[in-house]
Amino acid sequence: MADPNIAESPFPSIPVAPKMYDGSKNISFRCYKGISCWNACCANIDITLTPYDIVRLKTRLGMESGDFLRQYTEPYELEKDGIAGVKFKPVEGGRACQFMTPEGCSVYEDRPTSCRYYPVALVSMRKQDEYTDSAAYALVKEPHCKGHEEDRTLTIDAYRQEQGVAGYDEQDRGWRQLILKKKSSGPTIGKPSLRSRQLFFIACYDVDLFRQFVASDGFQQSFVLEETEFYQLMRDDVAMMQFGIRFIKQVMFGEMTIQTREEAVKAREAKVLAQQQAQIERRNYDAANEPADLT
Numbered sequence: 001m002a003d004p005n006i007a008e009s010p011f012p013s014i015p016v017a018p019k020m021y022d023g024s025k026n027i028s029f030r031c032y033k034g035i036s037c038w039n040a041c042c043a044n045i046d047i048t049l050t051p052y053d054i055v056r057l058k059t060r061l062g063m064e065s066g067d068f069l070r071q072y073t074e075p076y077e078l079e080k081d082g083i084a085g086v087k088f089k090p091v092e093g094g095r096a097c098q099f100m101t102p103e104g105c106s107v108y109e110d111r112p113t114s115c116r117y118y119p120v121a122l123v124s125m126r127k128q129d130e131y132t133d134s135a136a137y138a139l140v141k142e143p144h145c146k147g148h149e150e151d152r153t154l155t156i157d158a159y160r161q162e163q164g165v166a167g168y169d170e171q172d173r174g175w176r177q178l179i180l181k182k183k184s185s186g187p188t189i190g191k192p193s194l195r196s197r198q199l200f201f202i203a204c205y206d207v208d209l210f211r212q213f214v215a216s217d218g219f220q221q222s223f224v225l226e227e228t229e230f231y232q233l234m235r236d237d238v239a240m241m242q243f244g245i246r247f248i249k250q251v252m253f254g255e256m257t258i259q260t261r262e263e264a265v266k267a268r269e270a271k272v273l274a275q276q277q278a279q280i281e282r283r284n285y286d287a288a289n290e291p292a293d294l295t
Contacts, residue, residue, distance in 0.1 A: 020123060020136040023157035027139060029119055030150035033104060040144045041118060042100040047088040049073060051204050051245070052171040053112040054086065055237045058207075060110040065208040072098060075201070081191055083182060083200045088112070113172065116163040119145060120156055124176045135169075171238065174245040175204060181253060192252070199251060203244030207237050210244050224259040 032038075049057075058068040069086065078085045091098055099106045105115070113122075119140040137156050141148055160166060192200070202210050213219055214233060225233070233240045249255040 018121075018138040020138060021156060022136065023155060023160070025137065025139075025156045026153050027120070027156060027159065028150060028153050029147045029159070030152045031147045035146055035150075037144050037146045039100055039102070039104065041142070042097045042105065044095045045088055045090055045097045047097070047112055047114045049086045049088060049205075050113050050168070050172040051175050051207075051241050052168055052238070054205055055207060055241055056110040057107060057112070059237060060107055065206045069206060078179060079183060083179070083192060083197060086205050113165060113168045116165045116168065117160075119147065120159060122165075122169070124180060171241075174242065174249075178245060178249060178252075185253075196252065200248055203248050204241075207240050207244070211240050214240070214243070222261055224261060 054065060054068065054073075057072070058065050061068065063071075072089055073086045074089045075084045076087055088097060090096055097105075105111055119142075121138040121140050123136045123138055124134075154162070202213065211234065214225075214230075233243055243258075246255075246257045250258055
C-alpha cells in the first residue's frame with residue numbers, strides 16, 4: 001500500500017527514518033572559526049541546490065545561469081529516469097567545495113539553503129490528495145562535527161531565524177511542492193518525455209535560458225502575458241524563477257495559471273457574445289416598455 005505521506009528526505013539511503021522534530025525542539029550547536037572541525041563539512045560536500053540558491057549565487061558572482069551551472073554544478077537524478085536535481089560540483093580531483101577558503105565560505109552571505117540549515121535538515125512532507133506541504137526537521141550528527149559539543153542551546157526555529165533560511169524556504173516552496181507532487185504521482189502521469197525533462201531543468205535552474213524561451217515568438221504565440229508581467233520577467237530573476245515553477249506545474253500537472261492564446265480567444269469571444277446578448281436583451285426590454293402612442 002502506498003505511503004500516504006510523501007517526503008522529500010535528506011536521508012534517502014538510510015533504511016531507518018530519522019527522528020522528526022518541530023521548530024520548538026532545543027538543539028545545542030555553534031560553528032565558528034577556531035573550532036577544531038573548522039571547514040571539515042566543506043571539505044567533503046554533497047549539497048543539493050535549490051532554484052533560489054542558484055539565482056542568489058549566480059547573481060553574486062555576476063554570471064549567466066548557464067555559465068554558473070557548467071562551472072559549479074552537476075545534475076543528478078531526483079528519481080530514476082525522471083526529473084533532475086542539481087548539486088555543487090566539488091574541486092577537481094577532490095570532494096571540497098569550490099568556495100571553501102581557509103577563512104571559511106567565500107560566498108557566505110549567499111550560501112545555499114543546505115549550508116544554512118546544517119546541522120538541521122528540512123524534511124518536506126505532503127499527504128496524498130493535498131496540495132499544501134508541511135515541514136519537519138531532523139538533526140544531523142556527523143562524527144567530524146564538534147559544533148554539537150558547544151555550550152549553546154536554542155530552538156530549531158531560533159536557529160533558522162539566525163541563519164536566514166525562512167526567506168529561502170518561502171522562495172523555494174513551489175519547487176518543493178512540485179517535486180513532492182511528481183514523486184507522489186508516480187506512474188499516474190507516466191515517465192516524463194525528454195522534452196519535459198529538459199523543460200523542467202531549464203525552468204527550474206537555468207533562469208537566463210528560460211527567459212530567452214519566454215521571450216521567443218513560439219512562447220508568445222502560445223501564451224498570453226500582460227505587458228507589466230512580461231516586463232518584470234525580463235528584468236527580475238526571482239520573478240522569472242517563480243514563473244518557471246508555474247509553467248512546469250501547468251505543463252506537467254495541468255495547473256492552469258498561465259493563459260494560453262486559445263483560452264484568450266475563447267474568453268474574448270465569450271465576452272463579445274455576452275455583450276451582444278446584453279444589447280439584445282436591452283433592446284427587447286426597451287421595446288416592451290416603450291410608451292404607447294395615443295395620438
